[in-house]
Amino acid sequence: MRKFVSGNLNYSSWSIRPLLAVRKAGLGIEEEIIPLDFPETTARLKQISPTAKVPLLIWDGIEIWESLAITEFVAELAGSGVIWPKDTARRAIARAVAAEMHAGFAALRKACPMDIRARAAMPDMIPELEVDIIRIQNMWSGLRAQYGGNTAEPGPFLFGAWSGADAFFAPVVTRFRTYGLPLSGAAADYAAAVLEDPDFLKLEAQAAAEPWWINYGPDGRSSGYLKP
Structure with missing residues (x-):
């Protein structure tokens, strides 16, 4: 399995940084979004991620759970000059x-x-x-x-x-x-x-089409579904 797991593209800055690198690398990696801040979110992430957080890259049994590490991993696979400058x-x-x-x-x-x-x-x-x-x-x-x-x-x-x-x-x-x-x-x-x-x-178009919202309030974060 070769899969990149992210949170909501509209809200998860930690996810979209390495996601852009994954897409630029052009390695044909499957993508999955797990919407954040829902009651079931943590349980779903615990099933696949060592940290129960996003982002996560799964590559042939290897689990890479940190955005800089994911970026460096795909940079090595993509070759010189694709992710980082050649100089x-x-x-x-x-x-x-x-x-x-x-x-x-x-x-x-x-x-x-x-x-x-x-x-x-x-x-x-x-x-x-x-x-x-x-x-x-x-x-x-x-x-x-x-x-x-x-x-x-x-x-x-x-x-x-x-x-x-x-x-x-x-x-x-x-x-x-x-x-x-x-x-x-x-x-x-x-x-x-x-x-x-x-x-x-x-990515912006995908974020605009997402059906979820997250609010940031004094009592923490809340989430839900946009009305159709």
């Missing part, structure tokens, strides 16, 4: 910024939960959130300025051609759009390129 220096920096996203930006995550199909008011600009936004603006602009002219791997993404770094920042791009957060210059151009990528557009 050693660019590849190292791409992995560094992907890891920074994976581990950081707690204020942005808390204030702006991912909801691809929603449009919401900008949250209060507390200092911690402002720091995250400034870091992202400077990072995206700086990487585009330094690597955007890459003639060996051309493209509109952080390192020219699409890479795993763009998979990890795709949920962040959607947060900026959903909550109307400020972006300018090369960072705004980069965000537009992510939103126009064909693989993201496919």
Whole structure:
């Protein structure tokens, strides 16, 4: 069995990062969605996942349960230049910024939960959130300025051609759009390129068609089905 198991594409940022890498790798991996925050969710995940969480990649009996590890696994299978830049220096920096996203930006995550199909008011600009936004603006602009002219791997993404770094920042791009957060210059151009990528557009359409909702309230998360 070769299967990628995710949560709701509309809400699960942890899922869509490696899912984009899986799709870019083109390995013919089956996909399954287990909707989150329903009474039966944990029991279903316990049957297949060591952590009872998503994402999970099942590959010929191997269970890989962490988004960075899944991305690296499919990168090895896909071959040089498909997921990470071919150039050693660019590849190292791409992995560094992907890891920074994976581990950081707690204020942005808390204030702006991912909801691809929603449009919401900008949250209060507390200092911690402002720091995250400034870091992202400077990072995206700086990487585009330094690597955007890459003639060996051309493209509109952080390192020219699409890479795993763009998979990890795709949920962040959607947060900026959903909550109307400020972006300018090369960072705004980069965000537009992510939103126009064909693989993201496919994922966005799938997220829009999902029949589930999740609410984030003071008492925790709740879920249900959209009315037909």
